[in-house]
Amino acid sequence: MNTPAPKEPERRDPGLQPERTRLAWRRTTLSCTVAAVLAAKAVLHDRDSAAGIVAFACCCVLWLAFLGLAHRRIRALAGGGPAGPAALAPRHGTVAALCTVALAVCAAALIF
Amino acid sequence: MIELVRNVRLWFAPQQIRHEGSTPDYRFSLANERTFLAWLRTALALIGGGFAVDQFLPDLRWAWRAGLALALLGAGVLCALRAVNHWIRCERAMRRGEDLPVSRFPAVLSIVVAVVAVAMVVVVLVGWAG
Numbered sequence: 001m002n003t004p005a006p007k008e009p010e011r012r013d014p015g016l017q018p019e020r021t022r023l024a025w026r027r028t029t030l031s032c033t034v035a036a037v038l039a040a041k042a043v044l045h046d047r048d049s050a051a052g053i054v055a056f057a058c059c060c061v062l063w064l065a066f067l068g069l070a071h072r073r074i075r076a077l078a079g080g081g082p083a084g085p086a087a088l089a090p091r092h093g094t095v096a097a098l099c100t101v102a103l104a105v106c107a108a109a110l111i112f
Numbered sequence: 113m114i115e116l117v118r119n120v121r122l123w124f125a126p127q128q129i130r131h132e133g134s135t136p137d138y139r140f141s142l143a144n145e146r147t148f149l150a151w152l153r154t155a156l157a158l159i160g161g162g163f164a165v166d167q168f169l170p171d172l173r174w175a176w177r178a179g180l181a182l183a184l185l186g187a188g189v190l191c192a193l194r195a196v197n198h199w200i201r202c203e204r205a206m207r208r209g210e211d212l213p214v215s216r217f218p219a220v221l222s223i224v225v226a227v228v229a230v231a232m233v234v235v236v237l238v239g240w241a242g
Contacts, residue, residue, distance in 0.1 A: 015139060017138070017139045017142045017143070018142065020142070020146060021142045021145055021146055021149075024145070024146040024149040024150070025149060027149070027153060028149045028152050028153050028156070031152075031153045031156035031157060031160070032156055034156070034160050035156050035159050035160045035163065038160050038163035038164060038167065039163060041163075041167055042163055042166065042167060045167065080138070083138065084137075084138030084139070084142075085138060085142070086138075087135075087138065087141035087142075087145070087203070088141070088145045088148075090122060090123055090124070090125065090129060090200055090203075091123070091124055091125075093123075093145075093148060093196050093199055093200075094123040094124060094196050096152060096196075097152060097155075097192045097193060097195055097196035098192075100152055100155050100156060100159070100188070100189075100192035101189050101192050101193065103156070103159055104155075104159045104162070104185045104186075104188045104189045104192075105189075107159055107162055107163055107181075107185050108162075108181075108182065108185050110163075110166075111162070111163075111166045111178065111181050111182075111185075112178070
């Protein structure tokens with residue numbers, strides 16, 4: 001039994017690398033959501049502090065920023081040519097990491 | 113230290129890294145990106161842990177609770193910054209065809225997490241006894 005020859009001219013990526021990377025971005029966004037939900041719980045816990053509400057608003061903005069970053073990257077991954085999608089730009093990665101750092105700073109502000 | 117400053121400059125300068133070496137197979141770049149995202153998730157989990165310590169251990173004395181939460185949040189910050197730094201270093205090494213950089217950060221992080229876990233166990237046991 002011989003295997004049929006591939007008909008499609010475009011190169012198939014056997015490792016499904018762009019898909020795996022897309023899912024990795026999704027998982028990371030989900031982790032970010034969990035952190036934001038925990039921030040919401042912290043605010044509901046003591047709801048009388050104005051500083052806490054400001055910190056929670058910052059958390060929400062950071063979550064939206066991370067969502068936007070992930071969305072942009074996922075669109076870029078989907079639109080790769082035959083040579084594969086472009087590598088992640090250092091600035092893009094740095095902004096994602098800085099979002100995480102800022103989330104930690106907001107968390108520290110919420111706790112104190 | 114000079115090396116670190118040079119790396120930090122690279123974080124924000126996407127065009128600069130393209131001047132070095134040749135573009136590697138995109139699959140290697142994507143694998144590097146996934147490793148970076150995995151470290152970022154670790155950082156987010158540590159930050160979530162910081163929130164959780166503050167939220168779910170209300171009977172703890174304030175100093176203990178704040179200390180543990182701050183330790184977890186600090187570990188999260190370090191983890192995120194190190195993730196982007198390591199990713200840039202790997203990307204550059206791949207472009208130049210060098211060996212990938214080695215790091216003792218995973219070992220340090222595991223030890224810190226283990227110490228925090230032991231501290232939590234002690235705190236909970238003391239809380240039950242007292």
